[in-house]
Amino acid sequence: MLLTIDNLKQAGAFTGRPVEREIKWKQGEQELTATVYVRPLSYKSAVSDILAMSGRVDGVAGRIAACICDAEGKAVFTAEDITGEADPERGPLDGNLTMALLTAIGEVNQAGKPTS
Numbered sequence: 001m002l003l004t005i006d007n008l009k010q011a012g013a014f015t016g017r018p019v020e021r022e023i024k025w026k027q028g029e030q031e032l033t034a035t036v037y038v039r040p041l042s043y044k045s046a047v048s049d050i051l052a053m054s055g056r057v058d059g060v061a062g063r064i065a066a067c068i069c070d071a072e073g074k075a076v077f078t079a080e081d082i083t084g085e086a087d088p089e090r091g092p093l094d095g096n097l098t099m100a101l102l103t104a105i106g107e108v109n110q111a112g113k114p115t116s
Contacts, residue, residue: 015042018069021104025096036076036101038108039069048079058083064098067105 001007008014018037025032039045048062061082068076077093084092 015040018071018073019108020071021107023097023100023104025094025100027094027096036104037069037071037073038104039067039073041067041109060098060102063105064093064101067108068101 001011018039021036021038023034023036045063045066048057048066049059051057052059052062057079061079064082065075065077065079070076078086080086082093082098084090
């Protein structure tokens with residue numbers, strides 16, 4: 001295959017539209033449900049992973065920031081929103097919500113892949 005934009009499009013080499021997922025998590029005694037959009041792993045997540053390896057961004061926060069987006073694919077969070085650095089008064093993202101978001105990211109990126 002000749003490496004061209006059109007050939008890459010046909011091969012599915014671009015992530016395309018985000019995938020809608022419903023997540024649930026407990027906030028204290030209350031169970032909450034939300035609709036999120038997950039961008040499949042892409043160039044943005046690769047850049048975040050490289051920044052994490054160099055210590056410039058938290059790896060988990062960077063992965064969430066790179067993958068959780070709105071319906072149009074625009075980021076919902078920055079890594080600093082998740083770690084709490086963007087607003088120390090607000091603090092970091094809740095642990096249960098963090099795990100729910102990571103689960104949704106994993107589900108989208110494991111779609112169609114065989115499990116061992």
